[in-house]
Amino acid sequence: MLFRTLSLPVVALGLCCALRGQAQEIPADTALHTGRLPNGFTYYIRRNTQPQQRAELYLVNKIGSILENEDQRGLAHFMEHMNFNGSTHFPKNELVNYLQKAGVRFGADLNAYTSFDETVYQLPVPAGMLPDGLRILRDWAQEATMDSLEIEKERGIVLEEERLGKGAKDRMSRQYYPVLLNHSRYADRIPIGLDTVLKHFKPAVIRQFHHDWYRPDLQALIVVGDIDPVKTEAMVRAQFSDLENPKPERPRPAYAVALTGRSQFLAVTDAEASEAAIELLFKQKADPMVTAADYLCFVQRQLLLQMLSSRRYATISRAQQPAYANMNAGLQPFLGGLSLFFFDVTLKPGQYEQGFTQAWQILENVRRYGFTAGELARAKTSYLRTLETALQEQDKTPSINFVKEYQQLFLHQEAAPGIRWEQAFTASHINGITLADINALLQHYLDNKNLDIILSAPEAVKAQLPGEATVRGWMQAVRTQPLTPFREDSLQRPLMTTKPLPGHITDRSYVASLQLTRLTLSNGVTVILKPTDFKNNEIRFSGVSSGGTSLYDDNDFDAAAAAAGLVSRFGLAGLNPIQLNQALTGKVVNVSANIQPRSQTLSGVTTPADLETALQLAYLQFTQPGRDSTLFASTISSAKAMVTNRLADPTNVFSDTIAQVMGNYSYRSGPPTPEKLDKITLQRAYDIYRERFSDAAGFTFVFVGNFNTDSIAPLIAQYLGALPATYKKEQARDLGIHIPTGQWIKKVYKGLENKALVRIVYSGDYPYSQLHNLQLKALGDILQIRLTEDLREAEGEVYSPAVQVQYNKLPKSRYAMVVSFGCAPGNVDHLVERVGQLMQEMSANGPSQENVDKFKAAYSKNLELVLKDNNFWLGYLSGQYENQEDPQQVLQLQQQADSLDVTSLTEAADLFYSDKNRIIFALLPETSKH
Structure with missing residues (x-):
C-alpha cells in the first residue's frame, strides 16, 4: 500500500492515555554513557560484545530536506553524497578506497540516508579501527571539502538515483502528499528534491547549506560495540570538542504538520498502477516517550495492534468469499510530529463497494462491541513472552539494536531504558490494563476528525471509481447497519492431546x-x-x-x-x-x-x-x-x-x-x-x-x-x-530447464518514465567445488568494485551497479553472474559495452592486486562474523548434506581465501568472465521503440 512503504522515523504513537498515574520519567539505561560537549555536540557510548571485536559508529544529524531553501531542494541528500567525495583527511574518493582495504564494504557496511528531518551516516568497523572511525565521523561532521569538480561528478550520480525512483508510486505520491501533509512545508521538501535544482545549482549554494546546518549542536555520535566506554569517551571529547557552530547561528526551526480538524478526500490514478485501494488515515499528535505514563500508553497500543491483527485474521478466516483482496489496520509513525491510525483495503475489480464495506465492518464491529476478554488475555500473554525472550537474550543483543534506540533518543527524545526496565515495568503494570482501556483507545482513533481518505487505482478504471460522497456513504451505512457481535471460537484445546509412539x-x-x-x-x-x-x-x-x-x-x-x-x-x-x-x-x-x-x-x-x-x-x-x-x-x-x-x-x-x-x-x-x-x-x-x-x-x-x-x-x-516412512528413495528429476546458451538480447518497451533497467547474465557449466565457488564470488565482488569505480564514480551514469553470483551442483553444475543497473535509456548500449570491456580487461590481465586484497579483507571479516551466526550454520549444513558434500569443508574457507591471488583469479576469469553465453535484458520506455 502507499503509506506503509514509507521509510519514516520511529516516534512514539500518539494518544494522551487515560492512565496517567505514572508521572516519573523513564530511567536511562545505566550501561549508556552519554554527554553533551560545550559546543552542543551529543554522544552516546555503550559497550556491547555482539558481535565481538566490532563497533557500530553512527553520526546522526538533525538535518534533513525540511531545512532546504527553495534553491536547495534536494541538496540535503546531495550533501550526504558529498561527504563520501572528499574531506580533510580523505581527499576525493580516498575514504571508500581506504575502508575497502580494511574490509568495510561500500553500500553493505558503509552507508548513509537522508530523510525529511535527519541525515544519518553509518560506519561499522573492527574495534581496533575505532580511532580511525572517529576521525572519519569527525570529517563527516564538518570537514567535507566540497570541491567543485567533485560536485559536478556527483551531480550525475544523484540524478541517476532520482531517475530510479521515478514511476507510478512517485507520480501518485506527489499528488497525495500535499493533502496528507496538510500543505505544510513537508509537502514541498521530498528528500530527493527537484530536477531543476539538481541539474543547475551552483557549488556556493550547497556550501551554504553545509555551513548553516552541519554543526555540532545538531549532531550526535553513537558508538556501540566491543569497546572501553571510558577510553572512547575521552577520544570523542578530544576529536569533537573543537567543532564550531557558525556565527551568526541560523535558528533550526521545529517544523510540524498542523492538524486542521477536517477530513479530506483525494482520488489518484495512474496508467502503471496495478491495483485499486482505499486508505483511511486518521492523523493525531504523537506523544513523546518520556514518562512511565507514556510507556504504559505504549503498551496499550502494542496490545491493540496485536488484537487488531488477530481479529482481522479471525474474521477473514471465516469469510466465505471476501469481496476484497486484502485489508490491514494499525498504527504507524508519520511526519511533522504526527502519527497515523490507518485502515487500507485492496479491492477486487468490479467489487469496490462490497469489498470496502466488508472490510470496514471488521473495524466497526470492534468499535461497536469491543474486544473480548479472551482476546486481551492472549495479547497480554504473548506480549509478556516477547519481552521475556528479549530479556533472556540481552547479553546477545546485536549492537545495531542499541544504535537504533539511541538514534530515536536523540532525534525524538524517545527514552531508552533498556529491556530489563521495560520487562519489569510491563510485568508490574500490564494486569491493570482493562478491556475498557483498549476499546476506548480504538474508539479514539476511529472518532478522530482528522481523517484523510486516499483512493488509488489504475487509470483504466477511473470512470468506475466512487467519489467522495459515495465512499463516505459506504462508511455511514456500515455505522448504522446491524452487526452480529464477534464470538470467540468455542473449541479450545492443546495442540496435541496424545503424543505419537516414539521412534528410536x-x-x-x-x-x-x-x-x-x-x-x-x-x-x-x-x-x-x-x-x-x-x-x-x-x-x-x-x-x-x-x-x-x-x-x-x-x-x-x-x-x-x-x-x-x-x-x-x-x-x-x-x-x-x-x-x-x-x-x-x-x-x-x-x-x-x-x-x-x-x-x-x-x-x-x-x-x-x-x-x-x-x-x-x-x-x-x-x-x-x-x-x-x-x-x-x-x-x-x-x-x-x-x-x-x-x-x-x-x-x-x-x-x-x-x-x-x-x-x-x-x-x-x-x-x-x-x-x-x-x-x-x-x-x-x-x-x-x-x-x-x-x-x-x-x-x-x-x-x-x-x-x-x-x-x-x-x-x-x-x-x-x-514420522511416517515408506522408503521410496525418491530423487528430483532433471527437467533440463537451464539458462539458454548463446548470445541473446531481449528488450522490453514498457513504461512512461525516461529510465531504463538493465540486467546482463553470464552463465555456463563449470566444475562445482568450494574453491571454484569462492573464486566466482571473488570475481563477482571485484567486478562490482570496478563497475562502481568506472560506471558510477568516473562516468556518473549509474547510481548503484550490482553484481550477483549464483551456482548450483544439482541437477547440473552451473553458474551465473548477473550485472544489474539503472540508467538513462540513451546510455544503455554503451554501458553494456563498457561492462563487457571491463570483463575482457580483467580476463586478459587479471584483477589488480589492490582489488584482490580488498575482497580478501572483506571476506575474512564477514566470515569471522557468520561463523558465529545460527542462520549461517543452518543454511551451510543443510546445503552440504543436500549436495552430499563434506561439512568440514567450512574449515578450509579462510585458507582458501588466503590462497587467492592475481594469478589464480586470472585463470578463473577465463571461465567466469566469458561472454560465450550472455543474455542482455533491457527495460526501456515505450517512447524508445520508435
Missing part, C-alpha cells in the same frame, strides 16, 4: 572438528545437531528431502508449487487457523513447510522452552495438515484479483520476461495468471502436499542453537522418529 536412535556419530552429532532414526530420518552459544534463546532447524515440484508434470505444476502455501493457511490436526493460534498463545515458535523445485522442506525457529511445541508442529505438518474449502476459495479469489492488472507495472513485465527467458520459455517459468490459478483445485493441492510429506525417510534435519545434544535427542526421537 539407531546410529550416532560425532564430527569433533565441527562439534556435530549425527543421528539416524529408526524411520530413516537423519538428524544433524550443532549446539551453539551464539544466542541464549534460539534454536533453528530445517529438514530437506529430494523431489519437489520436479516430480510433477506441467499440468500439476501450479498445484504443486502452491500446495504448501495453501495448506499452511488451513490449520492443523483438526484445529482451524484461529484455534491453532489460540493453542500457540505465549509460544515463541514458527514452523513452515515448503515445496521447492527440487525438494520439500520444513523449517522452524523457536526457543529452548518451546522446542517440544515446535517439534509437535513439525510432526503435525507431516501427519495432520488442514483442509478448508472456504479458505481455499478465498485465497485463490484474492490471488486472482492481485494478478489481474499486474502487467500495468513495467517492472512486472520486465521480471516476467527475465524469468521466462532464463527458464528457456518452459511452462514453469511463466508468470502467474488467472488461468493458471483456475487450474489449482483444493483436492489436487492437498493430495500433492500429502505425497511430498508422506515419506520422512529421505529427510535430513539440521538443528542449530542453544541446546544440549543429550537432552534434545529424546524429543527428536519422540516426534521426528515417529
Whole structure:
C-alpha cells in the first residue's frame, strides 16, 4: 500500500492515555554513557560484545530536506553524497578506497540516508579501527571539502538515483502528499528534491547549506560495540570538542504538520498502477516517550495492534468469499510530529463497494462491541513472552539494536531504558490494563476528525471509481447497519492431546572438528545437531528431502508449487487457523513447510522452552495438515484479483520476461495468471502436499542453537522418529530447464518514465567445488568494485551497479553472474559495452592486486562474523548434506581465501568472465521503440 512503504522515523504513537498515574520519567539505561560537549555536540557510548571485536559508529544529524531553501531542494541528500567525495583527511574518493582495504564494504557496511528531518551516516568497523572511525565521523561532521569538480561528478550520480525512483508510486505520491501533509512545508521538501535544482545549482549554494546546518549542536555520535566506554569517551571529547557552530547561528526551526480538524478526500490514478485501494488515515499528535505514563500508553497500543491483527485474521478466516483482496489496520509513525491510525483495503475489480464495506465492518464491529476478554488475555500473554525472550537474550543483543534506540533518543527524545526496565515495568503494570482501556483507545482513533481518505487505482478504471460522497456513504451505512457481535471460537484445546509412539536412535556419530552429532532414526530420518552459544534463546532447524515440484508434470505444476502455501493457511490436526493460534498463545515458535523445485522442506525457529511445541508442529505438518474449502476459495479469489492488472507495472513485465527467458520459455517459468490459478483445485493441492510429506525417510534435519545434544535427542526421537516412512528413495528429476546458451538480447518497451533497467547474465557449466565457488564470488565482488569505480564514480551514469553470483551442483553444475543497473535509456548500449570491456580487461590481465586484497579483507571479516551466526550454520549444513558434500569443508574457507591471488583469479576469469553465453535484458520506455 502507499503509506506503509514509507521509510519514516520511529516516534512514539500518539494518544494522551487515560492512565496517567505514572508521572516519573523513564530511567536511562545505566550501561549508556552519554554527554553533551560545550559546543552542543551529543554522544552516546555503550559497550556491547555482539558481535565481538566490532563497533557500530553512527553520526546522526538533525538535518534533513525540511531545512532546504527553495534553491536547495534536494541538496540535503546531495550533501550526504558529498561527504563520501572528499574531506580533510580523505581527499576525493580516498575514504571508500581506504575502508575497502580494511574490509568495510561500500553500500553493505558503509552507508548513509537522508530523510525529511535527519541525515544519518553509518560506519561499522573492527574495534581496533575505532580511532580511525572517529576521525572519519569527525570529517563527516564538518570537514567535507566540497570541491567543485567533485560536485559536478556527483551531480550525475544523484540524478541517476532520482531517475530510479521515478514511476507510478512517485507520480501518485506527489499528488497525495500535499493533502496528507496538510500543505505544510513537508509537502514541498521530498528528500530527493527537484530536477531543476539538481541539474543547475551552483557549488556556493550547497556550501551554504553545509555551513548553516552541519554543526555540532545538531549532531550526535553513537558508538556501540566491543569497546572501553571510558577510553572512547575521552577520544570523542578530544576529536569533537573543537567543532564550531557558525556565527551568526541560523535558528533550526521545529517544523510540524498542523492538524486542521477536517477530513479530506483525494482520488489518484495512474496508467502503471496495478491495483485499486482505499486508505483511511486518521492523523493525531504523537506523544513523546518520556514518562512511565507514556510507556504504559505504549503498551496499550502494542496490545491493540496485536488484537487488531488477530481479529482481522479471525474474521477473514471465516469469510466465505471476501469481496476484497486484502485489508490491514494499525498504527504507524508519520511526519511533522504526527502519527497515523490507518485502515487500507485492496479491492477486487468490479467489487469496490462490497469489498470496502466488508472490510470496514471488521473495524466497526470492534468499535461497536469491543474486544473480548479472551482476546486481551492472549495479547497480554504473548506480549509478556516477547519481552521475556528479549530479556533472556540481552547479553546477545546485536549492537545495531542499541544504535537504533539511541538514534530515536536523540532525534525524538524517545527514552531508552533498556529491556530489563521495560520487562519489569510491563510485568508490574500490564494486569491493570482493562478491556475498557483498549476499546476506548480504538474508539479514539476511529472518532478522530482528522481523517484523510486516499483512493488509488489504475487509470483504466477511473470512470468506475466512487467519489467522495459515495465512499463516505459506504462508511455511514456500515455505522448504522446491524452487526452480529464477534464470538470467540468455542473449541479450545492443546495442540496435541496424545503424543505419537516414539521412534528410536539407531546410529550416532560425532564430527569433533565441527562439534556435530549425527543421528539416524529408526524411520530413516537423519538428524544433524550443532549446539551453539551464539544466542541464549534460539534454536533453528530445517529438514530437506529430494523431489519437489520436479516430480510433477506441467499440468500439476501450479498445484504443486502452491500446495504448501495453501495448506499452511488451513490449520492443523483438526484445529482451524484461529484455534491453532489460540493453542500457540505465549509460544515463541514458527514452523513452515515448503515445496521447492527440487525438494520439500520444513523449517522452524523457536526457543529452548518451546522446542517440544515446535517439534509437535513439525510432526503435525507431516501427519495432520488442514483442509478448508472456504479458505481455499478465498485465497485463490484474492490471488486472482492481485494478478489481474499486474502487467500495468513495467517492472512486472520486465521480471516476467527475465524469468521466462532464463527458464528457456518452459511452462514453469511463466508468470502467474488467472488461468493458471483456475487450474489449482483444493483436492489436487492437498493430495500433492500429502505425497511430498508422506515419506520422512529421505529427510535430513539440521538443528542449530542453544541446546544440549543429550537432552534434545529424546524429543527428536519422540516426534521426528515417529514420522511416517515408506522408503521410496525418491530423487528430483532433471527437467533440463537451464539458462539458454548463446548470445541473446531481449528488450522490453514498457513504461512512461525516461529510465531504463538493465540486467546482463553470464552463465555456463563449470566444475562445482568450494574453491571454484569462492573464486566466482571473488570475481563477482571485484567486478562490482570496478563497475562502481568506472560506471558510477568516473562516468556518473549509474547510481548503484550490482553484481550477483549464483551456482548450483544439482541437477547440473552451473553458474551465473548477473550485472544489474539503472540508467538513462540513451546510455544503455554503451554501458553494456563498457561492462563487457571491463570483463575482457580483467580476463586478459587479471584483477589488480589492490582489488584482490580488498575482497580478501572483506571476506575474512564477514566470515569471522557468520561463523558465529545460527542462520549461517543452518543454511551451510543443510546445503552440504543436500549436495552430499563434506561439512568440514567450512574449515578450509579462510585458507582458501588466503590462497587467492592475481594469478589464480586470472585463470578463473577465463571461465567466469566469458561472454560465450550472455543474455542482455533491457527495460526501456515505450517512447524508445520508435
